[in-house]
Amino acid sequence: MSTSQLSRPVRGVRATAGAGRPARRRASLRVRRAWAFYMFVGPWILGYLTLTAFPLGYALWLSFTNSDGLSPHTKFVGLANYREVFADPDTLAALERTGVFTAITVPLSIVAGLLLAVLVNQPIRARGVFRTLLYLPAVVPPVGAALTFKMIFDRDSGSANGVLDLLGVNGVPWLVDPYARWVLITLTLWGVGNVMIISLAGLQDVPREILEAARMDGASAWQTFTRITVPLLSPVLFFQVITGVIAALQSFAPLLISLNATPAGVTSVPQDNYLYMIHVFAQTFANGRYGYASALLWVLFAVIVAVTFLVFRLSRGAVFYSSEPDQAKNAPRTIGGTR
Incomplete structure (x- = not known):
């Protein structure tokens, strides 16, 4: 076996390793973008959970109790x-x-x-x-x-x-x-x-x-x-x-x-x-x-x-809506393919 034939697999391994670097870079870029997205929307999500979702859930639970807002002894009364x-x-x-x-x-x-x-x-x-x-x-x-x-x-x-x-x-x-x-x-x-x-x-x-x-x-x-x-x-x-x-x-x-x-x-x-x-x-x-x-x-x-x-x-x-997607989609076609 010649020297050139022995070196072919080695070059193939190097080419494969080089091709994996852009994939890792793209994955790293997606991770950074995801982190940036959640960092921007994080304050809104936190505010929604603490100021909207939790009060709604707590009020829903209170509606099934006889709570007076002060006494720690709250009884479940159902409907x-x-x-x-x-x-x-x-x-x-x-x-x-x-x-x-x-x-x-x-x-x-x-x-x-x-x-x-x-x-x-x-x-x-x-x-x-x-x-x-x-x-x-x-x-x-x-x-x-x-x-x-x-x-x-x-x-x-x-x-x-x-x-x-x-x-x-x-x-x-x-x-x-x-x-x-x-x-x-x-x-x-x-x-x-x-x-x-x-x-x-x-x-x-x-x-x-x-x-x-x-x-x-x-x-x-x-x-x-x-x-x-x-x-x-x-x-x-x-x-x-x-x-x-x-x-x-x-x-x-x-x-x-x-x-x-x-x-x-x-x-x-x-x-x-x-x-x-x-x-x-x-x-x-x-x-x-x-x-x-x-x-x-x-x-x-x-x-x-x-x-x-x-x-x-x-x-x-x-x-009346001036532009309706459904009507535009179902509109008849004229000569030349235009609507």
């Missing part, structure tokens, strides 16, 4: 809390009032925000100033807005009754039934600037060519708005309906602050404004029933999921 939720007339009445409040405030907020967006979308002078002024109330913290409304609608020293006195009208006890509900609705509409900004962004995304073509065809301003603008805005309006319903069903802080509700005097809340979250607050802090309050919150979570699912089902055929 007793949930059975009490559906048998308690106060709970059902609070849920009904919350549903009425949601049905009133969500459409009003969306309609008012859309009308304001249409107004500030017109080519007028100082348009940016008007947009800023209408949006400013939305950036006011809820606590500040609630305290402001408390001072405005105070029976003795409020500016609302001051204006009525100038007109020769007797003062109105705004913060008691039956006027308190309308004060709360007005407080909710105070932050309609958020809805206006989102609707304004949707209006500016409507193609001008379509609007101009409608005008050339003789369509009136109302027909153009109702038959072209609103259908093209339907995804934006649908988003606002979903987020508005979820927020309205959880209304809590402005109500407590503006109507002087405290842990020691939750009954000071007017009956018309005794919403579901106020009932949860009363059961938690006034009555010390942490287990029952946790069950109330999980029932509210189920209600929100059910209402959201219902809104999604009812929106089929009512929401």
